[in-house]
Amino acid sequence: MKRAIKLLLLSALAIGGGLWLTGLGGTVELRFGEWLIAAPMSVTLVLLVVVFAVLHVVLRTIGWLRGWPARRRLRLRLAAHEGAEAAVTRALVRLAAGSPEQALLEIGRARRLLGETPQLLLLAAEAERQAGREDAAAGHFRALAAREDSRFLGLRGLLRQAVAQHDFEGARALAEQAEQAEPGAVWLRQERAEMALATAAWREALALAPMGAPRAALSLAAAREEPDPLKAAELERQAFVTDPGFAPAVIAHAARLTEEGSPRRARQALEQGWAVAPHPDIAQAYLAPTQDPLERVKAAEMLARRNPQHLETHLMLGEAALRAGLTGRARAELQTAGAMPGADRRVFEALVALEKLEQGDAGHLALARAEAAAQAAPEPPQWRCGHCGTEHAHWSPRCDSCGTALSIHWNGVAAG
Ligand SMILES: [Zn+2]
Incomplete structure (x- = not known):
């Protein structure tokens, strides 16, 4: 409505102006040497408007023609994106349905349309894994790791493969690279903690232990691999303080105190352990010096x-x-x-x-x-592995029968 009123006003002004100029009269003259062109003012104005309009249309047409290839490319790209998106959706559905071969066909279609994007490489790797072709999946993960923007994704895939194949040395190197690519990633910390447990790297496992981890057992395990007696003593003390109900920590701490020449403090530690959770090994350690x-x-x-x-x-x-x-x-x-x-x-x-x-x-x-x-x-x-049920004469941080870490508990039941 506003535009119509504006147009009406402009037309009225133009007609008014035209009439006014016609009424005013006057002539426009152009002289080229001998030639003289003379036209009334009103005709000249109309001609000028027509020339302007024609020029405008010609310029717009040239601009439109020049932009045509770019517009065509954009249209094609949009069509490719839509086609690829549909193919990716179908691939995800096939993967979810457990048909990796069909998913790979769809991924291939999307790759022909879009090229090697990180999303498609990752999807292809997952499909290959689902199809049981770990080598092909590793190839895709390596391609991902070679790109700056998807480095962590590729390393994560390779790391998971290494862990699954129990190649802990390779996994550790990959974890270090991944840590550089994405410092402080929560997933990586968990993965490193699990690897430390699997490789019996107890000090590392203790440093990376999440909330709720059996810290007393980890501290005691770390103490056992610690060559420096002062540090080992401190780790044993930490284990005892963390959980005075964990008999092996109580006994190790007390033994260290005895060794350091503090039998009274050793007895106190054993008494404290007995108060929390009596264990026959504590009684044995307490009564051993008395014949x-x-x-x-x-x-x-x-x-x-x-x-x-x-x-x-x-x-x-x-x-x-x-x-x-x-x-x-x-x-x-x-x-x-x-x-x-x-x-x-x-x-x-x-x-x-x-x-x-x-x-x-x-x-x-x-x-x-x-x-x-x-x-x-x-x-x-008994000390029994909660994983395989094997009985052990003593507590150990790792079941030597099934290799599971922190699975040995008194009577096979985890405390707390
Ligand atoms: Zn076991």
Whole structure:
């Protein structure tokens, strides 16, 4: 509406101007030597307008013709992009449906239209992997890694392949390159932490350990590979402080304190561990320096004070009393332990030993009953791999049967 009014006003002005000039009269004269062209003012103005309009149309046409090849190229490129996009979508659908060969056909179409873009290289690599052709996938990953803009993508693919093939040395070199391409990438940190675990590089695994990782176990493992005794002692202390319920850390820390000439602090560490989680190895370490059987009972009583109600406490006291020949005391402790939930074969075997000590080997009723109870009792707790179930005499950061890291737990169950 506004434009129409504007046009109307302009036309009115032009007509008004024209009429005014016609009324004014006048002549435009052009003289070329002998020639003289004379025309009325109004005709000259109309001619000027017509010449201007024709020139404008000619120039616009020339401009349009000159831009035609570029417009054609753009149209073709847009068509190629649309075609490639459709092919990529079909390829993604084929990949999701588990048909990598058909996906590769679609990717090939898209590559003919667009060339080797990083997206298509990555897609082709994933399709080749799905088709089981790791070498072909590696080729695409290498092409990605050779480009500045997609370097990390290529290295990530190659790194995943190396890890899958257990080529940890190659994977570590790739991880270093990837770290340079994309410093501080979260995925890379996780991958490096897992590789450190897989290659038993415990110090690195500890440094890269994510939240919730078993830091006490990692610290102790790192201490075991640490050649510097001061650093090893500090790592053992860290393991103990992180989790005083982790018996191997308690024992290692206490052993180090004994070695450094602080037996009192060593005992305190063992007592602290017993308070959190009594473990037969702690009792053994605590009682080891005491040889006299009666003194051992006294030492056991010292430790028992830190966790008096626990099954392990009653068992430790019962066994120490039995060794010292204090049969009444042994019976009381062992029977208390035997009545507790989770009482295992160790308790009943100690009761069998007690019956034999008191009554001899003759097949009397109490001995037979104790032997039957020992047969029926559950297996004693063990260090066991949570992955393959293998039993181990001692804790170790890695199961030497199945190679899994941090899988050995007391009774096969991870604490906490
Ligand atoms: Zn295992």
